[in-house]
Amino acid sequence: MRSCEHYRFIERHRPWRDLTFKFYSDGALTIIDNQTGTVLTPKDLKGDSLDFYVRKRIAFIKNDLARKRERYA
Numbered sequence: 001m002r003s004c005e006h007y008r009f010i011e012r013h014r015p016w017r018d019l020t021f022k023f024y025s026d027g028a029l030t031i032i033d034n035q036t037g038t039v040l041t042p043k044d045l046k047g048d049s050l051d052f053y054v055r056k057r058i059a060f061i062k063n064d065l066a067r068k069r070e071r072y073a
Contacts, residue, residue: 002026005060008034009052019049023060 007021018034031040031053045053 007052007056009049011048013047017049021053021056023056025064027064029057 003025005023007023009019009021011017011019019040020030020032020034022030022032024030029042031042031045032038033040042050042053
């Protein structure tokens with residue numbers, strides 16, 4: 001089963017993007033600009049939104065590794 005974690009991020013500085021990040025259990029990622037409805041890639045992120053993405057991705061990877069260690073240890 002493919003689970004998903006949703007996060008919403010609103011940039012504090014221009015261009016004030018309202019983004020939804022969806023991190024899937026299989027490692028897939030979807031970033032949606034809520035104002036335009038377009039799908040973005042990590043290359044499109046800058047500043048605070050890029051920092052938010054990197055921090056959440058690292059946390060996701062750490063949690064995934066911890067789950068795998070518990071399962072296979």
